[in-house]
Amino acid sequence: MAFVKLSPPDHPEAALVEAAGLRWLGQAADDGGAPVVSVRSASRGSGHEQDGSAERGRLELKELPTATPDEQAGVEFGRALARTHGWLARQRGAQDNGPTPTADHEGFGVLPPEHPAQTPAYFGPAEQPLVMGTGVHASWGAFLALERLDPMLQGLAPELTAADARLLHAARDRIAAGELDDAEPPALIHGDLWSGNVLWTPAASGAAASGEAHSGSAHGGEAHGGAVRGTLIDPAAHTGHRETDIAFLHLFGLPQLDAVMRGYQQEFPLSTGWQDRIGLHQFFCLGVHWLLFGGSYRGPTLRAAEQVLQL
Structure with missing residues (x-):
């Protein structure tokens, strides 16, 4: 069975943007990174026609059942996410030792190779994505502020x-x-990695490597028993700071978060003091929640801004 997402009429390229991010993350999954929902098909919408009608963009993914993660599932997901974050560095190293060095993914804000031309980056829920900038910067701080x-x-x-x-x-x-920049190189990140964008699915159902999975109310129900994998869905993929994904995981209570962090630190340890920088990396996401969902996020956004000034 398939799970289908339709793009908003005023963002006809949104399905292609999401598909591009999933496929890029899928390349890292094929090299040992976190499993990713696979894309069956993606099409562009027509936008608004003069008569008010619109053919909406369409993204088709394969459904999988969900499962409840145990501690080992958390550890393995943390290790796999760390490998996703380290994937571009491994690619750069391999190419630098080959006949032609790479410069394709230098800088913060690089979008997926298949990102449609002349199309903005998006962030937020599929039904009301916010338009983001597409500039690429040598400084992570400049990228975050401007784009x-x-x-x-x-x-x-x-x-x-x-x-x-x-x-x-x-x-x-x-x-x-x-x-607040540091020595971290640009990494391939999910970009919107709150707990709802990690689908826990039975490993036996096919969510291995870049295996197929999807989330939401239309999944096939919960399965029990056997190994469970954390699978990435609904990304805003770009080259960013890997602590951003880590900070987003801490927003809304990811199951087995302590185990996830233990596995991550075993594979690719974060720089000392990363816990103190969670507010820095949540600042943008909390502000978007204030914008989209109202004033209940005012306090958390202001506290995150205060934490930025205290670092």
């Missing part, structure tokens, strides 16, 4: 008090200045 925080802050502007705006823009400016 992610600025669109978010522009959208939030009507909701902000003067004090809110001063705090949020002060945090943004500190990030943009590169004061």
Whole structure:
């Protein structure tokens, strides 16, 4: 059976954008990274016609049942995610030792190779994606500020008090200045890795390597027994800072999170102090939640901005 997602009429390329991200992550999965939902087909929508009709973009994925993860599943997912984050560095190393060095994925903000031309990056729920920038930067802070925080802050502007705006823009400016950059190279990241975008599925059902899986209310029900794998779905894939994925995993209570982090640290340890930087990496995502889902996210967003200024 297939799971089908339709693009919003005003974003006819959204299905192709998501498919491009899944396929890029799937390349890392084939090299030992985290399993990824496979794409059966993806098509572009027509956009709005003069009569108001629109043929919507279509993304078709294979459904799989879900399962409850145990501690070992968490550890294995953490190890696999670490391998995804290290995949581009391994690719660079292999090519640098070959006949032609690579420069394809240098910089923060590189989009998947199959990302459709002249199309923005998207972030957020499929039914109301937010348009993000597509610039590539040598500095992670410049990328985050210009291509992610600025669109978010522009959208939030009507909701902000003067004090809110001063705090949020002060945090943004500190990030943009590169004061919080470090030596981490650009990594292939999922980009929206909150707990709802990790599908736990029985390994026997085919979610191995870049095996096929999908989430949501239309999955095939919960299976019990046997090994379980964490599978990536619904990405906003780009080259970013790997701590961003880690921080997003801490937002909404991922099952077996302690085990996931244990496996990750065994495979590809994070830099010292990563826990202190969770707020820095959640700042953008929390701001988007405020923009999309209302003022209940005002407090968490402002606290994350305060944490940025305290680092």
